[in-house]
Amino acid sequence: MSKTTDTTDTTRPGPAADGAANETDLGAAGAQLSTAPKEESVSTLPAMGVIGWIRWFWRQLTSMRVALLLLLLLSLGAIPGSLIPQTSIDELKVTDFKAKHDVLAPVYDKLGLFHVYSSVWFSAIYILLFISLIGCIVPRTWQFVGQLRSRPPGAPKRLTRLPAYTTWRTESEPEAVRDAALAMLKKRRFRAHSPRDGEVASEKGFLRETGNLLFHIALIVLLVSFASGQLWKSEGGKLVVDGDGFSNTLTQYDDFKAGTLFDANKLAPFSFTLDKFVGTYEKNGPNRGTPRKYEAHVTYSEGANGKDKKGVIKVNTPLEVDGSKVYLVSHGYAPVVSVKDPKGKEIYRDAVPLLPLDSNATSTGAIKVMDGYRDAAGKKEQLGFQTMFVPTYAGKGKGSMFSTYPGLDFPVMAVSGFHGDLGVNSGLPQSVYQLDSKHMTQYKDSKGNKLAKLLLPGETMKLPHGEGSIQFVGIKQWASFKISHQPGTPFALAGALAAIAGLAGSLFIQRRRVWVRAVRGEDGVTVVEMAGLGRSESAKLPEELADLAATLHSVAPSAPDSAASAETPEGAEK
Amino acid sequence: MNLAAATNENLAHISNVLIYSSMAVYTLAFFAHIAEWTFGARSKVGRTAAALTETATAAAPAVQVKKQGGGTAVLDRPKIVTRSAAGSRDVPDGPGAAGGSEKGDLYGRMAISLTVLGFLVEAGGVVARAMSVQRAPWGNMYEFSITFSSVAVAAYLILLIVKKNVRWLGLALVTTVLLDLGVATTVLYTKSDQLVPALHSYWLWIHVSTAIICGAMFYMGFVGTALYLFRDRYEAKLARGEQPGAFAESVLSRLPSAASLDKFAYRINAAVFPLWTFTIIAGAIWAGDAWGTYWGWDPKETWSFITWVVYACYLHARATAGWKGRKAAYLALFAFACWIWNYYGVNIFINGMHSYAGV
Ligand code: HEM
Numbered sequence: 001m002s003k004t005t006d007t008t009d010t011t012r013p014g015p016a017a018d019g020a021a022n023e024t025d026l027g028a029a030g031a032q033l034s035t036a037p038k039e040e041s042v043s044t045l046p047a048m049g050v051i052g053w054i055r056w057f058w059r060q061l062t063s064m065r066v067a068l069l070l071l072l073l074l075s076l077g078a079i080p081g082s083l084i085p086q087t088s089i090d091e092l093k094v095t096d097f098k099a100k101h102d103v104l105a106p107v108y109d110k111l112g113l114f115h116v117y118s119s120v121w122f123s124a125i126y127i128l129l130f131i132s133l134i135g136c137i138v139p140r141t142w143q144f145v146g147q148l149r150s151r152p153p154g155a156p157k158r159l160t161r162l163p164a165y166t167t168w169r170t171e172s173e174p175e176a177v178r179d180a181a182l183a184m185l186k187k188r189r190f191r192a193h194s195p196r197d198g199e200v201a202s203e204k205g206f207l208r209e210t211g212n213l214l215f216h217i218a219l220i221v222l223l224v225s226f227a228s229g230q231l232w233k234s235e236g237g238k239l240v241v242d243g244d245g246f247s248n249t250l251t252q253y254d255d256f257k258a259g260t261l262f263d264a265n266k267l268a269p270f271s272f273t274l275d276k277f278v279g280t281y282e283k284n285g286p287n288r289g290t291p292r293k294y295e296a297h298v299t300y301s302e303g304a305n306g307k308d309k310k311g312v313i314k315v316n317t318p319l320e321v322d323g324s325k326v327y328l329v330s331h332g333y334a335p336v337v338s339v340k341d342p343k344g345k346e347i348y349r350d351a352v353p354l355l356p357l358d359s360n361a362t363s364t365g366a367i368k369v370m371d372g373y374r375d376a377a378g379k380k381e382q383l384g385f386q387t388m389f390v391p392t393y394a395g396k397g398k399g400s401m402f403s404t405y406p407g408l409d410f411p412v413m414a415v416s417g418f419h420g421d422l423g424v425n426s427g428l429p430q431s432v433y434q435l436d437s438k439h440m441t442q443y444k445d446s447k448g449n450k451l452a453k454l455l456l457p458g459e460t461m462k463l464p465h466g467e468g469s470i471q472f473v474g475i476k477q478w479a480s481f482k483i484s485h486q487p488g489t490p491f492a493l494a495g496a497l498a499a500i501a502g503l504a505g506s507l508f509i510q511r512r513r514v515w516v517r518a519v520r521g522e523d524g525v526t527v528v529e530m531a532g533l534g535r536s537e538s539a540k541l542p543e544e545l546a547d548l549a550a551t552l553h554s555v556a557p558s559a560p561d562s563a564a565s566a567e568t569p570e571g572a573e574k
Numbered sequence: 575m576n577l578a579a580a581t582n583e584n585l586a587h588i589s590n591v592l593i594y595s596s597m598a599v600y601t602l603a604f605f606a607h608i609a610e611w612t613f614g615a616r617s618k619v620g621r622t623a624a625a626l627t628e629t630a631t632a633a634a635p636a637v638q639v640k641k642q643g644g645g646t647a648v649l650d651r652p653k654i655v656t657r658s659a660a661g662s663r664d665v666p667d668g669p670g671a672a673g674g675s676e677k678g679d680l681y682g683r684m685a686i687s688l689t690v691l692g693f694l695v696e697a698g699g700v701v702a703r704a705m706s707v708q709r710a711p712w713g714n715m716y717e718f719s720i721t722f723s724s725v726a727v728a729a730y731l732i733l734l735i736v737k738k739n740v741r742w743l744g745l746a747l748v749t750t751v752l753l754d755l756g757v758a759t760t761v762l763y764t765k766s767d768q769l770v771p772a773l774h775s776y777w778l779w780i781h782v783s784t785a786i787i788c789g790a791m792f793y794m795g796f797v798g799t800a801l802y803l804f805r806d807r808y809e810a811k812l813a814r815g816e817q818p819g820a821f822a823e824s825v826l827s828r829l830p831s832a833a834s835l836d837k838f839a840y841r842i843n844a845a846v847f848p849l850w851t852f853t854i855i856a857g858a859i860w861a862g863d864a865w866g867t868y869w870g871w872d873p874k875e876t877w878s879f880i881t882w883v884v885y886a887c888y889l890h891a892r893a894t895a896g897w898k899g900r901k902a903a904y905l906a907l908f909a910f911a912c913w914i915w916n917y918y919g920v921n922i923f924i925n926g927m928h929s930y931a932g933v
Contacts, residue, residue, distance in 0.1 A: 036893055064894040068887060072905075075883040075912075082876040082924060089871065117871050165655045226869075235866075287765070316775040316864045327866035482866040489868065496855045503848040507889075542654045549654070 033511055033535045035140040035147070035209060037063055061128070062135035070129040077125050081116030084108060088115060130223055137216050144209050152203035154195040155515035159531035162515075164542040166549045167529045170518075172556035174198040174526050177518035180555040184548065190514065200516040208535070211505020218502055221495035229488025234258040234267070239480040240274040241334045241351045247271035248324070248483065268322030268485065272300035272311075277331055277477040281407045289360055289405050296328050296479045313481070327482040332356045332363055335389055335413050336473040339369050342466050347372040353478040354389050355433040360403035363389040366435040367415075367470075368422050375419070376466055384418040384435045385470060413472045415461055416452040417443045443467070511535050514548060518556075525559045528552070585706035586765070592699030593720055597755050599692035600748055606685035607671070607745040613681060614673030615824045665809055667830040670741055685744055686734065692748075693727045696755075700724050712782045715921055719758035723751040726790035740838075742829055746797045777860035784853040789913060791846040792885075796910040798839030799903045806832040806900060836903070840892060843906060847885055854878050873924040877916035884909035 060066055085093035094114050098105040112119030159165055170177065178198050185192035185202040192202035236256035238246050246252055248267050258264075275297045282290040296313040302321050311319050318325040332354055339348040347369065354365035369383035390403035393412035401414055420440035424430055443451040443463055453461040455472040462469045512534040521527045530552070532545040672678030700720055704711035711717045730747050733740045808826040811818045818826070829835065857878065862868040869875060888905040891897035 034893075064890065065896065068890045068894050068897060071883055071887045071890060075880045075887065078876055078880050078883070081871055082873040082880075082920070086871065160655075163656060166653060316777070316860075318863060318866065325866065329866070484866050486868070489862070492868070493859075496851075496858075500848055500851050500855070503851060507844045507848060542656045546654045 033513070033533070035143045035213075037136060037140070058135065061132050062139075067129070067132050067136065070125060070132060073125050074129060077116070077122050080113050084113050084116070086115060086117075088117070126223075130220065133216055133220060137213060137220075141213055144213060147209075148206060151193050151195070152191060152201040152513055154201050155199055155517055155531070159515060159517060159529045162531035162533050164532040164545045165530070166545065167527060168549075168553065169521070169525045169527050169559045170553075170556040171559045172518075172526055174518040174520055177526060177528055177552070177556045178516070181516040181518070181552055184551055184555075185514065185516075188548070198518045201513070202515070203511070203513045205509050205511035207505050208509040208511045209506075211502045211507075211509065213502070215499050215502030215506055218495045218499035222492055222499065225488035225491035225495060227488075229259075229486050229492065231259040231261040232487045233485060234262050235482065235484040237329065237480060237482055239353055239478055241353060241478045242274055242276055242476040245271060245273035246481070246483075248322075253483075254480075268324050269304045270300060270302050270306070270321040270324070272298045272319070272321075272326065274298055274479055277479040279331060279406070279477070281405065283407075291406070294328060294331060296331075296481075298326075324483055324485040327484070329480045329482045330356075331477060331479045333361060333389055333391060333408075333411075334476045334478045335387070335411075336476060337367055337385075338471045338473050339367070339373075339383060339385075339468065340471075341373055341468045342376040348383075349473070351476045351478070352387070353432075354387065358403070359406065361391050361406040362401065362403040365389070365433045368424070368432075368435070370422065370424065373468070375468075381419050382422045382440075383468075384420075384422055384437065384440055385415050386418070386435050386437075388414040408475060411457060411475055413455045414452060415455060415470060415472075416450060417461070417463060417470065419443065419467070510540060512541055512544070514545065516552070526556070528556060582706045582708070585702050589699045589702035589706060590759075592695050592702060593755065593759060596692045596696035596699060597752060597759070599688055599695055600752050600755070603685045603688035603692055604745070604748045604752060606681050606688055607748060610671045610678045610682035610685060611745065611825070611828075613675045613678035614669075614671050614828060665831040665833065667739065667834050668742075668826075668828040671745065671828055673828050682741065682744070685748070686741070689727060689744065689748060690731060692751075693724060693731060696720065696724045696727070710779050710782065712778070712786060714762075714764045716758050716762040716764045718782070718786065718917075719754055719762055722786050722789055723754040723758075725786055726793055727751060729787075729790055729794060739830060739834070740794075742801070743794065743797060746801075747794075750793070775860060775864065777856060777863070781853060781856040781860050784849055784856065788846050788850045788853055789917065791842055792850075792910055792913050795839045795842035795846070795906065798835050798842065799906045799910075801829055802832055802835035802839060803900065803903050803907075805829050805835055806903075808832075836899070839903070839906060843885060843909075844889060847889060850882060850885065854882055873920050874916065877912060877920050881909060881912040881916055884912055 085097050087094050098109075101108075108114060112121065116122055156162070172180075175198070178194060178200055181200045182192050182194060185200060188204070190202035190204045191206075192200055194200050234256070235258070236253035238252065238254055240246055248270050250256060250264050250267065278293065278295045278297065279291065280293045282288055282292055294315055298311050298313060298319065299308050300311055300319065300321055301308050313319045313326060313328045315328055318327040320326075333356075334351040334353040336349070336351045338346055341347050348367075350367075352365055352367050354363035356363045365387050367383075367385040367387060369385075371380075371382070373381055373383050375381055388401045389411070390401055391407060391411050392403050392405035392409040394402065394404050395410075401412075418435065418437050418440035420437075423436045423439055430436060445451045445464060451461075451464060455461060457472055457474055460469050460471040512532055514530065514532045517529045518526050530545060530549050532541050534541045670682070672682045700711050700717075703717060703720070707713065707717075712721050726747065730740060730743055804822075805826050808818050808822045809832050811822075830838070854875075857875065858868045861870065861872070861875070884905060888902055888909055891902035891905050
């Protein structure tokens with residue numbers, strides 16, 4: 001090759017020039033190494049007409065550049081949801097935030113920033129992205145099928161311009177070299193053929209494209225199963241005290257959420273009883289009080305009248321029954337209290353679940369005696385008691401009612417009593433843990449102070465003037481469960497695994513072409529040229545070519561050094 | 575306190591001593607690297623500026639000829655001539671930190687030996703920690719940090735063993751490892767401790783270990799990308815015939831070529847991306863078991879997702895006209911920033927379900 005005629009070599013595109021030049025340069029040989037959509041400049045405005053515009057818009061939407069921008073937008077759009085409280089995660093925090101920021105909050109509200117992941121704009125981003133994805137995959141798949149059925153393109157004129165190149169001279173006949181090359185490449189699982197005399201074109205690594213398509217299709221499967229899961233899912237919470245049970249019907253739930261297509265009649269008919277909740281905590285050392293074990297021991301039965309089975313629900317191991325999963329969510333204490341009327345008759349006896357306030361299970365709650373009580377004068381009234389409970393009391397004179405350890409070492413309950421109207425029938429929703437004392441009067445002791453007492457298990461607080469009494473009988477624990485049914489998950493999992501497999505194929509496999517040319521030179525000796533081209537630069541390509549060349553070279557060894565010129569043609573030894 | 579607990583205290587103590595010792599060794603490695611770079615600066619072997627103009631002829635075929643016996647030339651093995659892809663410069667790699675200086679090279683070798691030693695000591699510290707807590711050594715940020723840096727060093731040493739050209743990473747790596755360990759031992763230190771029930775799961779082994787490996791590898795990709803950006807600007811200057819600054823001339827000229835750095839970063843990021851995908855999916859499965867929701871947009875989950883999407887952006891950009899090169903590199907930097915924020919920022923500044931891991 002003479003340097004003077006080869007002008008293209010000296011005018012290499014600089015780094016600013018686009019890599020796309022790579023493919024156009026090589027003509028057909030470099031074409032179709034992938035099915036990525038062709039890039040067009042945005043400035044090529046469409047021909048007039050609605051169809052023209054639609055086509056233009058569609059081409060933009062399904063271009064790599066717009067896909068990239070949408071991906072970037074997706075990542076940026078996900079950020080606010082991690083910084084601003086979200087209603088789907090913690091309603092309370094949102095309310096707090098709104099109370100604190102009266103200027104920002106309405107703006108955030110308008111922008112949907114309290115529910116980013118279901119907001120209009122976030123949905124718009126990912127829906128556009130997935131339309132783009134589908135619009136991209138379908139034509140790519142067709143194109144790929146076409147490529148699979150066609151043969152690798154013939155060699156470019158100048159093989160020297162390819163990323164990996166080698167040549168030698170041999171005395172073997174060009175036909176023999178070609179046949180040997182064909183056989184060798186086929187043996188190495190290249191798709192090889194001979195488009196012209198003395199030339200072999202071959203290609204390998206179609207799995208890369210397959211993997212890439214599989215990955216993108218898997219993303220769609222993931223999204224669809226995620227979305228359908230949202231439509232059909234159901235999820236509810238239930239608080240159960242030791243010894244109590246639950247059966248899976250709507251009325252039994254404390255709270256319940258379901259997708260729009262959920263059918264309440266399809267709730268799996270199972271039930272369980274909480275035999276005992278066990279919580280253990282670190283006893284000593286600086287980590288005293290750190291939880292070690294939470295276990296809910298249950299007896300459950302599948303179906304309407306299945307056999308009883310024993311099970312343990314732990315934080316990381318939900319119970320799977322009838323296609324639903326029962327998770328252990330939280331736990332707390334439920335003191336058992338007994339309330340007696342002035343005549344000494346027990347009118348209320350129950351375990352009252354309390355709300356834990358801190359990691360040492362300082363708990364608070366309310367005992368509401370709705371009916372059955374008549375005061376000493378015989379008047380019908382409702383009673384309410386506010387309680388604080390600590391499983392481990394610091395001791396008299398040592399600070400206030402705060403627990404020092406989450407286990408039951410020194411349980412103490414503080415109660416204060418009210419009588420009057422609990423207001424539960426007012427129609428307003430009421431927290432079970434709070435007493436609405438608006439229409440109630442607090443009991444006072446003989447000195448006129450508010451009546452309040454610390455009770456140990458078994459102890460009783462008498463109400464003044466013989467109005468009755470309340471006894472702290474004992475302590476049970478409660479556990480709350482989440483019962484959820486998520487129909488899409490097996491598909492989502494399959495999609496996820498397919499995505500990983502596809503990615504691995506796409507990123508680890510090289511799609512590459514190898515050409516071999518053997519022609520008789522002017523001096524009658526055969527010149528063999530080999531060159532390789534890959535989609536992305538890879539160190540493996542030259543290595544593979546070297547390997548192939550060595551193999552072929554053993555069949556068609558170098559010709560004896562006829563002319564000294566063969567030593568270093570044009571002094572280009574590198 | 576019972577006997578087992580005493581043993582554990584002992585092991586925890588041994589672990590701390592080992593971690594501090596490894597910091598001392600890494601500090602020595604750091605100074606050895608500095609010496610390598612310093613001596614290398616005085617050597618004038620193989621400068622890029624000169625090399626830049628020489629390469630245009632490289633594409634011509636070359637045949638290696640070996641004389642054998644009676645003067646017959648036999649081609650031993652056909653020699654492969656490579657060209658970088660169009661659109662990138664044909665610039666050879668720099669000579670490395672030692673810059674061809676023998677003394678520099680000696681110090682460089684010492685630095686690597688010290689890094690190996692530091693790694694062994696640090697790994698010992700991690701193992702002792704694991705034995706003292708009798709679980710995977712990544713239950714809180716302190717443990718996460720010490721494991722993270724030992725994995726990063728291990729990955730670097732493995733690349734060296736398989737003869738990849740990564741010696742240029744040494745100084746940056748040792749510096750970061752020292753920083754990481756410094757922060758871990760001072761700010762993040764947590765007494766060895768059992769885990770809260772939510773972390774009792776074999777998913778801890780799977781999900782967290784892959785997350786750490788991903789982080790360590792992404793970090794190397796990050797260093798490659800950052801250096802690529804500097805080196806690329808330096809090469810562009812040379813190509814325009816301008817004179818780079820003294821610092822660039824001395825330091826950047828010794829680095830691998832921009833194309834090599836870029837390729838290095840791409841390969842690492844591309845290789846880790848499927849593993850990162852797996853990490854997130856494993857996390858989702860664990861979350862499903864632990865909290866009853868596979869995906870709840872908890873801040874940690876959200877930032878893992880963001881990191882994933884930005885790395886996907888980066889891989890995409892490399893296949894998109896007009897986005898290759900520097901623009902894609904900026905995306906890679908952003909992606910790594912998201913990873914780091916997810917690791918430190920989210921644990922420290924945002925309260926989510928993950929923050930119980932004992933900052
Ligand atoms: C849901 C959003 C998407 C994600 C997360 C995603 C992710 C990825 C990733 C990680 C790669 C790198 C794999 C490789 O280099 O082979 C890739 C490649 C690719 N993506 Fe996407 N992608 C998305 C959407 C799209 C869309 C909408 C298009 C169509 C415009 C598209 C077209 C491509 C093409 C053609 C490649 C192969 C590039 C090549 O040949 O090197 N992707 N994608």
